Amino acid sequence: MHSGTEREARRPIRHCVGRLRELLSSVAEKAGELDLVNRSLIFAALGFLSLVPLMMVIAAADPGRAAGLGRWLARAMSASEPAEREILELFARPRRILREVTAFGLTALCIFGLTFAAHVRQAYAAVWATRRPRVDGVRAALRELIRHVLWLVLLIGFLLLLGATPLSRTDLLPGPLEVVAVLIVTLAFVWASQIVLLGGRPGGWALLAGAIATTLGLAGLRLFAWLVFSPLIVSQATAYGSIGAVVIILSWLVGVGFVLYGGAFAGRITYERTASLQRRRKPVGDHDDGVRVHRRRG
Template identity: 50%
Template sequence: MESSGDRQGASLGRRLVRRLRTAAGGRPGDGGGEQELMARSMGFAAMGFLTLVPLLIVLAAADPTQAASFAQWLSRALSASEEARLEIRQLFAPPRRALRTTTSFSLAALAVFGVTFAATVQTGYERVWELGPARRDTSYGRVLGGQVLWLCLLTGYLLLFTNTPLRRQDVVSTPHGTAAAIVITVLFLWASQKIALGGRVGWTALLPGACLTAAGLLGLRLFSHFVFSPLIVVNAVAYGPVGAVLVVQSWLVAVGFVVYGGALAGRILYEEGWRSRSPG
């Protein structure tokens, strides 16, 4: 016989699925919300590529004995095979060469792209929570400061994981390493949402989204090992370096979809869970 707890859980599950479908698909039959989520994911991928590639190359060039190159970081993020690693390494300049060719103009461009990327992520989170632009409620300087703080947080997170050794034969490191990575990722995503939203949403409300996004990124890493990694090799053979770049861009689109989709699912889970516990 079904218990009341099982019935409540099933009812919550149905409400979550219904709200996710509504949020992802917009009005019935128009697909507007789904198109917006995909468009924002593509914007995330475009600005992420312009920001992450030069950022990690410059960081690796500044201290090549400690920091991993962008190719190494990307290989780890994709759980790439040895063949895919070779193709990825051929796409990006070695760290020492990048340092010699880095100019003040390129550093300034990197800063501009970084702040624009932060603004893109901020807008995406604001749309998830149906909030107006932060600059309506506070000064531009404070908004810019939040974006710079978010970019510094992202840089620290990337440095932490580019300097963490992973065993090549494992899809996701050791069990203890995987658990630690998930916890650190949850904390990063939790703080990331808080900073990007300018503190307009409480910590408790942001936690489900951080947990779901971290779980989604772990699933994406497993998916990448079996799908994106072979595609890099196949496309590199068929189309040359541009084929591998297209796969990397597709992976970044998937990352953006998980980031925004996880935050949206977390918001719905928080609201529906709170409603189910509320009296009446």
């Protein structure tokens, strides 16, 4: 009797453990198919190639604003004062910038920027398993180009806005109003990025969970950068010069790409689980109503 009671008590626990294992196995299988690590490496390479021409163009128009973006990059990585000086030296530009250099910066920004946007769009499409609509080739290409350009405008506006945010350089945790403002701006950018690049599929509310997960992941990455990347920038720059700081920045961009795509993947899993639970509950309710009606008739 006692052993039978224990078996009955353990049955729900075994059921929950089995469901958890099934869920983790499904998540691991889907994550392996997405190849998030390689996508993050490509994100870092294209992101850095787009960031440098962007700095050149902004420096040509407003050198002070370019320094602000370099400062924002240091703050985003939670860099200390010595590490921030190393980062600012990488993006320092003389006040005299030739017109040819500006034209080169614009050309490079267009080429690498559009390639970067196309890569992010393909990664999001792979995460959500969306397919391109079957329309005329010219119209489809034009729509894709408009989405990529619009996303680049959002990205530049996002960087300029955060570059003007008065976040503390040395404090890991700035004021609460500043934290809330940065989180809201980041959430809005990530959410709008998915909507623009995916063309509204699978829907704005479905993409919101991924945007929230990405925003929280970026906040956690800032803490990790403060613990790991900030000391490495100084040590690597001292040992290997500017190339050492570049390697650390690329490593941080790999982390940003992984959080960006991993957050979208977490949003998809959350959305699918929520939709599955809703589908399971609906037939139960309909069945209960049918039983009630049958009883009343009886």
